[in-house]
Structures are given as structure tokens and as C-alpha cells.
Amino acid sequence: MQTPAPADIQVSRFEPADQQGVIDVIVPIQREEFGIAITAQDQPDLKSIPDFYQTGTGDFWVAKQGQHVIGTIGLKDIGARQAALRKMFVAAPFRGRELGVAALLLNTLLEEALSRGVKDIYLGTTDTFLAAHRFYEKNGFTEVAKAQLPDSFPVMAVDSKFYVRRC
Template sequence: MDQTIRIRPFAPADRQGVLDVILPIQREEFGIDITAEDQPDLLGIAAFYQTGRGDFWVAEHDGAVVGTIGLKDIGESKEAKPQAALRKMFVAAPYRGRQHGVALRLLDHLLMEAQSRGVAEIFLGTTAKFLAAHRFYEKNGFSEIARRALPASFPVMAVDTKFYLRRFAG
């Protein structure tokens, strides 16, 4: 695993680096016709993610953003279980795979932080096209759920067709 990669909270100076990682993956790799303006969460990361139990982290290598992951606080269930949404998990192509371990480190960091912040359930939505992502989430404790099982507060994106849930014991 590449020890020169650091996971840290998003800072406003990271905005362009975040866009430079996410937009090409969405547009070029997955053919999703989307802009930064179509994603208000990316234009206001601090206000959207860094509130309540939420946060947004970047993976950094030599001063450049090479990966992103967000935890959006979506409130509590009827049973007063704090819930969150995992959003915007992207890793630049050259940093994918076990050699760098960026995706796993981002997810591990998010899970550790979520648990320490008292989050009981993490939901996520993805597209049917992200096959490697499906395997990755399933391997890391997420179970597929039906769209109707999502809490009303979950921010479903237009491209989301597959949904997952990870619960913490306790």
C-alpha cells in the first residue's frame, strides 16, 4: 500500500482538485452527461457535507487530490438511529487497485469516522454501470437493498439505480 497517500478532510482550496477527479470519471469513463453545476453538493462541499455527523475527505498524493469520499448526515430513523449517506466516492484511474489502496483507505476512514460520530446506518446509491464498485461495497460489508427501503431523507441522484446499506453493530 502506498504510504505517500494521505486521507484528510476537504478544505476549500481542494475544490478544483475534487472536480478534476470526479467530472472526468463521470463523463468519460461512465458516459454520464453531467456538469459541476448539475451537482450543487460539489459547489458547496462544506455546507452540504461538513455539517452534523457528516464530512468530506480527500486522498492526497504529492499535493494533488487523487480520491474523494463524502458522508452526508441525513438525520435519524424512527428508532432514533443516526443515518448517513456515502456519496462521491471516486478515485483517479492511476490510483486504483491494491497497489495504492486509495479506495479502501477512503472507505475505511469514512467508516471509522462515521462509527466514532455515532452513525448507525450508512446508505449509498450507485449506477448499474459501476460493477467494480458493487463488488467493492459488497466485499466491505454493504448489502444491496431495494430503493423502497431507503429513508425518505436519502438524497437519490437521477443516475442511482442500485442501493446499499451498511449497519454498525450495537
């Protein structure tokens, strides 16, 4: 049974005021924890979240403690009632089953996707994110070969392992 997140941690739909907080969570994790030489400028979706994610069946959510962004998750509409899970990041002090921030973010995305008629959610990750693999698998995602991805799936250069969840 998932432990509920502390009362002061809330998930809400991205608003423009969250922009810098999103960048401040994502980029340091990419660069410092995972050693990916990437900047916010290399990720145009981070500068235009409403236009990139919040269209069609897609959306973007943030987890906050007070007004501080501590986690992110995006759903990118890729057509044909399919979507891509993108930009799922939780700041290190807020990770783990005890706080449940990742589960709170994912459950928000899954509930919204279902209510919007999404039938398949795909994601890409790297071979080295073992904790992420376990998390996705525990939450109903199954591994798929790259060749099984829809043509519209936005494969990132760092992606080497792929998953799908049928809604």
C-alpha cells in the same frame, strides 16, 4: 489482507483549497468513463462541500499524493443517525488493491461515521458499476431495495442499485 497505501498517499479532511482538485477528479470520471452528461455546475454540492457535507455527522475527505487530489469520498448526514455515502471517486491511475486508495478512503469514512454515532450508511450506484458493487459488498454493504431507503436518502437520477451498511 489489504495492502497499505504508499506512504506518499494520505487521506485528509476536505479544505477549501482542495475544491478544484475535487472537481478535477470527479467530473472527468463521470463524463468520460461513465458517459454521464454532467458538469460541475450540475452538482451544487461540489461548489459548497463544507455546507453540504461537513455538517452534523457528515464530512468529506480527499486522498492526495503530495498536494494532488487523487480520490474523494463524502458522508452526508440524513438524520436519525443515518448517512449517505456520496462522491466516492478514485482517479484511474490510483485504482486497484495494490495501492489501496479506495479502501483507505472508505476506512476513513467508516471510522469517522462510527465515532460520530452513525448507525446506518446508505449509498446509491448504477447497475453498470460492477467493480464498485464488488468493492462495497466486500466491505460489508448489503443490497437493499429502493423502497427500503429512508425518506431522507438523496436518490440521484442515475442511481438504480442501493446498499446499506449497519455500523
